[in-house]
Amino acid sequence: MTIGGLGARGGGIVLDEPQRLYVADALPGETCLVQPESRRGDGWTARVLDRLTDSPDRVAARCRHFGQCGGCQAQHLSPPAYTSWKRELVVTAFRQADLPTACIGLLAMPVAGMRRRVRLVARRHGTNVRFGFQAFSSHVVVDVAECPVMRADVWPVVTRLRPILPALLTDGRALDVAVLMTDTGADVLVIGPGSLGLEAREALATAAQAGDWARVSWQSEEAVAPEPVCCRHTPVLTWGGTPVEVPPGTFVQASAEVEASLLALAVEATGSAQTVADLYAGCGSFSFALAAVGRHVHAVDRNAAAIAAVRHSAGMWSRPLTTECRDLVRRPLSAAELNRFDAVVLDPPRAGAANQAAELARSAAPVVVSVSCRPATAARDAATLVAGGYRLVSVTLFDQFVWSPHVELLLVLQRS
Ligand SMILES: C[S@@+](CC[C@H](N)C(=O)[O-])C[C@H]1O[C@@H](n2cnc3c(N)ncnc32)[C@H](O)[C@@H]1O
Structure with a gap:
């Protein structure tokens, strides 16, 4: 063939x-x-x-696990072929939504070793524990001995976790392990079934001490919130000069470099705006970057822990920020509520923000900055805004998930 x-x-x-x-x-x-x-x-x-x-x-793949590990699908493509393939995924999604494509930028060449946030899986079969990533379209765990996608300081955390996994896992069971590198060290969250015994807690606390990690938390699959196992330093990330204590397991952009570019572009695109709504704000990365240049920001997210962290830091550092914990799918900001803002930042999960986009399309907000990691839903929501009278000004592409089919997009739309 x-x-x-x-x-x-x-x-x-x-x-x-x-x-x-x-x-x-x-x-x-x-x-x-x-x-x-x-x-x-x-x-x-x-x-x-x-x-x-x-x-x-x-080209030859960078990683020995390429082909088995489901994390990377495109290491065998030369950088020019890879970047044009990824850009084409975005162009196709925009064409399917009847959007212009000339404003879609080029993708920079892939840079390995940028991921500060990773989620691994561990599965035990008898005495054998596999620790790594799931194989492509499968629940089989590929035991990884290297990962060129991770930032260099993530790998020592993975290595230190490996020998204690048998203490955390019973036969036939699996755990998810989320690692985020914060300004104060690794923040590790272990997610699994049932409860965590004393021996497992001690093993995690010892590893945290030996690796000088910031915090380790445990989340039972049956519980609603994680519980701290040990906290040695407050896990902090800093945006717009404001330190924020990141709650365990909350969303943070996977790469600090891409995040910095997204924030800079959002600040630039919102130009002279005095008031900005940061919708799907998470821990406030965009909010604090915008507040740092004097904008009055209203941060909204349904994650109560994330919003509490934003509120706490805004109060502590006297930032011009208000917060609201709100489900934007069930209760999007109405057009009337949106009309008090000069600009809106929209950064929903992969499902997009259909309901919120419908309200935005009826609003008078002059500028919308739409951030997404899924071209299909970003294009669908942008088409709603364009039908409501917005003009698609630019689409900037970022390679936050190197060698995967995922592309990060930042769209700027203006009322014409
Ligand atoms: C892609 S993250 C963006 C977070 C933040 N803007 C950032 O850059 O770190 C998406 C955010 O949407 C929030 N979210 C998910 N579903 C939501 C909903 N129905 N209503 C409000 N927020 C929601 C999540 O809690 C998460 O913080």
């Missing part, structure tokens, strides 16, 4: 068959001997038995 295209998940696609074939680890132009395996959507997945020709865009 000759591979005709590159799919949204980084696999090759055979187009000229009655039914499409989705071939992992095959690039456009390559001829491969393939074995169809299972049905997928409008076609079949297939495995490469033999690659007869190599694409000029093929």
Whole structure:
């Protein structure tokens, strides 16, 4: 088979068959001997038995786990082919939403080693514990011995956790482990079934001490909130010169570098705005960056712990910020409420902000900065705003999730 295209998940696609074939680890132009395996959507997945020709865009993968680990899907693409593939994913989503595409920027070349926030999984089978990431489209855990995507200071935390995992896991069970590098050290959250015994707590506290971690928390899958196991330093991240105590497990942008670019662009795009609504504000990264340049910001999120952290830091450091804990899907800010703002920052989860976008489309807010890690929902919500009279000014792309199919976008829309 000759591979005709590159799919949204980084696999090759055979187009000229009655039914499409989705071939992992095959690039456009390559001829491969393939074995169809299972049905997928409008076609079949297939495995490469033999690659007869190599694409000029093929490069050697950086990581020994590439191909098994589900974390990266595109390490085999040359940087120019990789960046144009990712940009094309965004262009396709915008075309499908009938949006202009000329304002979509280029993607910078991928930079490894930027992730300060990672979520790993550990699974125990007998005495064997696998610790790493899930295989592509599977619950099988790939035990990782390296990860070039992580920031250098994350790996020692992973290494220190590994020997204590048997104390945390019973046979056949799995745990999620979230690691965030804060200004004051690692913030580790372990999530699993049931409760955590004394031996496991002691093992975690000892590891925290040895690695000089900031905090370790445990969250039972049955509980609503995490509980601290040990807190050695307050885990803090700083935005706009304001330190914020980050609650365990709350959202923070995966890369500090990309976050800094997003914040700088949001400050620039909101120009002379005096009042800004930061919707889906999380721990207040955009809010504090905007407050630092004198804007009056109203931060809204449904996560009560995140909003409490924003309120506490705003009060402590006298920042011009108000906060509101509110579910923006059930109760989006109405057009009338939005009309008191000169600009709105919108940074929803992957599902997007359909209800909030509908209210924005009816509002008079002059500028909307829309941030998203999912082109399809970002385009859908932008189309709602455009139908309501906004003009799409620019779409800036960031490679926050290097070698994955995920792209971070920042859209600027203005009332024309
Ligand atoms: C992509 S994060 C953005 C957070 C923040 N802007 C940042 O850059 O760190 C999405 C945020 O949406 C919040 N969220 C999710 N669903 C929500 C809802 N229905 N209403 C309000 N906030 C919600 C989450 O708590 C999370 O903080």
